[in-house]
Amino acid sequence: MNTLKTIKMMTLALTVVFNACSSDGKEEPQPQSTQLSISTSIQTKAVITEFAAGDKMNLYVKGESSVNSTDKVSGVSASYENGKWSISPTVELKEGDQAYLFAFYPYGANLTKPEAVPVDITAQTDYLYSGSAVSVSYSSPQGSLKMQHASSILAFNMSKGRYEGAGELSSIKITDIPVKGTLNIASGIINSTEKGDYTITANKQIDTEWVKDLPQMFCLPFKSNGQDITVAFLIDGKEYSINLPKTDIETGMKYIFHLVITNNGMTVLADLTEKISLNKEGTPSQLGEYNMLRVNYSGKNASAPILSGTNVTGTVNWGDNTTVAYSNPLTHTYPEEAVHSVTIEAWGASQMEIADLVNVESVDLSDF
Numbered sequence: 585m586n587t588l589k590t591i592k593m594m595t596l597a598l599t600v601v602f603n604a605c606s607s608d609g610k611e612e613p614q615p616q617s618t619q620l621s622i623s624t625s626i627q628t629k630a631v632i633t634e635f636a637a638g639d640k641m642n643l644y645v646k647g648e649s650s651v652n653s654t655d656k657v658s659g660v661s662a663s664y665e666n667g668k669w670s671i672s673p674t675v676e677l678k679e680g681d682q683a684y685l686f687a688f689y690p691y692g693a694n695l696t697k698p699e700a701v702p703v704d705i706t707a708q709t710d711y712l713y714s715g716s717a718v719s720v721s722y723s724s725p726q727g728s729l730k731m732q733h734a735s736s737i738l739a740f741n742m743s744k745g746r747y748e749g750a751g752e753l754s755s756i757k758i759t760d761i762p763v764k765g766t767l768n769i770a771s772g773i774i775n776s777t778e779k780g781d782y783t784i785t786a787n788k789q790i791d792t793e794w795v796k797d798l799p800q801m802f803c804l805p806f807k808s809n810g811q812d813i814t815v816a817f818l819i820d821g822k823e824y825s826i827n828l829p830k831t832d833i834e835t836g837m838k839y840i841f842h843l844v845i846t847n848n849g850m851t852v853l854a855d856l857t858e859k860i861s862l863n864k865e866g867t868p869s870q871l872g873e874y875n876m877l878r879v880n881y882s883g884k885n886a887s888a889p890i891l892s893g894t895n896v897t898g899t900v901n902w903g904d905n906t907t908v909a910y911s912n913p914l915t916h917t918y919p920e921e922a923v924h925s926v927t928i929e930a931w932g933a934s935q936m937e938i939a940d941l942v943n944v945e946s947v948d949l950s951d952f
Contacts, residue, residue, distance in 0.1 A: 620645070620675035620720060622662060622685065622727045631710040632689075639664040640691035641712075644698045644769075645675055646684040649717040651699045651770035656683050661691055677722045684717035685727040688769045700766040703734065703774060705782050708802050711735050713769035733862050734767050734774060737838040739800035740815075743793045745846040745874035745929070746951075751790035753799070754818040757783040761813060762804040772835050774804050790819065790845060798840065805835045817843075817850065824850040829857055836862050844874070846929060853897045853931065854909060875933050877952045879926045880945040886926055887940060888914040891933040898930030 622643065626633060645657040662669045677683060686698050689712040695701050703711055711734040718727040738758070744751055762776035786799040812827040824845065829852065833839065840858040844851050879889060888900050890912055898910040903924035906916070910930060918924060923945060936952060938944060 616722070617676040617678040617681075618722055618725045620671060620677055620683070620725055620727070622669050622671065622687075622729055624669065624687075624729045624731055626712065627730045627732045632712065635664045635689075637665055639689070641687050641689040642691055642695050642698070643671060644686040644688075646686065646717065647682075649684045649719070651686055651717070651768065653684075658696075662687070677720065677725050679722045681722055683720050685714070685720060685729065686717060686769050687714040687729050687731065688712070688767075689731065698769045700775075701769055703765050703767050703804060705761075705763045705802065705804055708784075709735075710802065711767065713767060713772055715772065716770060732772060733836045734769075734772055735802040736805050736833045736835060737800050737862065738803055738833070739798040739838060739840045740817075740843060741793050741798055741840055742788075742790050742817075742843045742845065744790055745844045745931070746876070747790075747845045747847055749820040749845075751845070752820050753786045753788040753790055754821075755783055755785055756799055756801070757781060757816045757818075758801070758803070759814045759816070760811075762806050765804050774835065776804060776806065786817075793842075800838075803833065805833050807832045815841075817845075819845060819850075826850055826852045828852070829854040831857070831859075838862050844931065846874075846876075848876075848901070848927065848929060849907075851899045851929060855897045873934075874929070874931055875952045876927065876929050877936060878948040879928070879938070880923055880947075881926060881943050882921070882923045882945050883943040884918045884921050885943060886916050886918070886924065887938075888912070888916075888926070888928060890937040890939060891928070891930050891935070892937070893932045893934035896930060896932045898928060898933070901927040901929075903927070 624635060640661055640663045643660040643662045645655060645660050646653045647656040657675050660671060660673065660675060662671050688695065688698060688701055690709060712731040713734050714729045715732055718729055720727045740756060759781045760779055763780040763782060764778035765774045765776045767774045784801045788799055814825055814827055816823050816825045826843065828841065838860050842853040842856040844853065886902065899907055900910050900914060901907045902916045903926050904918060910928065
C-alpha cells in the first residue's frame, strides 16, 4: 500500500470513530423538578374551624424567609376542592431550589404586600394568617401551614335582674375603636389605620344568661390605654350604655362580658369577664342571686355596707348621679350636707353589714 492511500484510510477511520462517539454520547441532564403542594390546619377555633370547598387564599412564595423578601413566584393562589388545595399557577421546585411560604385567608386579588394586608372590621371576617415562614424544597415539596386567627371577638352575655320590660335586645354599638388596619401575616400584628364606631344587629330576648349563640362581633385588637370604650345596647327601644372594663383586646382572644339590666339601668360585671383562647368556647360564669338595698345617709360622708357571699359583684349609686363598681371598703364624700338615698345592686351577696351607723338615717332591706 502506498503512502497516500494509507493516509486517506486513516483519516476515514478517525472520522468514523469521532462521529460514532458524538452520536452515542449522552446530553447533559436537565435539572429535575417537582410541584409544590400544601396542607393546612387551623390552630385555633372561632367561626372558621376548617376549610370548606370553594375556599380560596393568597399563597406567597418567597425566595427568602422574610415576609418582605422578593417573590420567587408572584400572584399565587390556593383553592380548596375535594379535601385538598389546588395551587395556581403551578409552582415548580427544581433541584437545589429553596422557597418559603406564607398564606392569608380570605383571598384578595390585589394583596401584594403580605407584610401589610388591609383588614376591616365592617367585613366581620375571620381573618386567618400562616405566621412564620414555612420552608419547602425539591426534596420536601409539601408545605404544612398552621393557620391562626388574626381578629379578636367581643361577646356579650346578658340577663335580667328584676327588670320589668320585655327585654328585646335590638342592636349593640361600640364606639371609638379601630375599624381599619393592616396585618403582617408573619407576626400577626395589626396596625390600626382608622378608628370609628361599629354596630351589629342582635335580635335577642334577654331573660336568664345565654349559654350559646351569644351576640358577638369580630374586632381588630386594640389597647384601651385607660380610655373608656363605650358600648350601647338598644333594649325595648331604649339605649343603655356601659363602659367596657379597661383591658387590652389581644389577637386571637375572645372576651365575654357579663351584663345585667335592672329597672335602674345596666351594669357590667367586670369581675366575671372571661378571656379565653379562640380554640374553645369556654363556659359562661354563673351569676349569684340578685339583691338590692337602699340606705339613706345624712351629712357629707357615706360608707357603703359590707357585703359578703360568693363572688360578690355589683354597683353603688351614691344618689348624686355618681355610680361606681362595688368594692370593700367603699366611701363617698358629697359636696354639701344633705340626706342622700344610696342604692346598692349586687349579685352573689348573702349577708350585709353596716359597721358604722353614724349618719345612717334608714335602711331598706325589702329587696335584699
